[in-house]
Structures are given as structure tokens and as C-alpha cells.
Amino acid sequence: DIDTEEVPAKKERATVYNQYSNEDRLRYFYFLHEKLMKPCDAAKAANINYETARKWKRTYNNDPEKNIPFKK
Numbered sequence: 001d002i003d004t005e006e007v008p009a010k011k012e013r014a015t016v017y018n019q020y021s022n023e024d025r026l027r028y029f030y031f032l033h034e035k036l037m038k039p040c041d042a043a044k045a046a047n048i049n050y051e052t053a054r055k056w057k058r059t060y061n062n063d064p065e066k067n068i069p070f071k072k
Contacts (some may be wrong), residue, residue, distance in 0.1 A: 006011055018049060024068050029060070029068050 024046060031042035043053035059069040 018052070020048060020052065020071075024048060025056060025068055025070060028056065034056070 016024045021045060028042055028046040028048050031037045031045045032039060035042070035045075039057055040050055041052060046053070056069055060066060065067070
């Protein structure tokens with residue numbers, strides 16, 4: 001038969017989040033609107049996570065005044 005062993009406990013990991021500045025947001029929208037890059041390429045060029053950039057773009061598109069969403 002097979003000897004079974006207990007599975008080791010998961011290691012505790014500290015969750016690491018990226019801290020983006022307002023300059024990072026401006027850089028992303030610069031690549032998106034001025035350079036006419038696709039959202040994925042603009043996020044890579046601005047060194048921003050694509051999913052984060054996607055949320056920024058959705059917020060921008062839902063704003064009737066089209067203001068860039070800065071940090072609160």
C-alpha cells in the first residue's frame with residue numbers, strides 16, 4: 001500500500017500591491033490617447049498591470065466629463 005503523509009501547511013505570504021502615482025496614470029493615458037496605442041500595449045509601455053489599467057479606462061469612459069481618474 002501507499003504511505004500517506006500530511007501535507008505541509010501553506011507558507012504565510014504577505015500580499016504585495018503596486019502603488020501607482022498620478023504620473024503613472026498620466027503616462028498610461030498619454031500612450032492610450034496621444035500615441036493611439038492599444039490598451040494592452042499602453043499598459044506595458046507605462047509599466048502598469050493590464051487589469052489595473054483596464055479599471056482606470058472603464059472609470060474614464062464612465063465619467064461624463066472624461067477626467068483622468070486620479071488617486072483619492
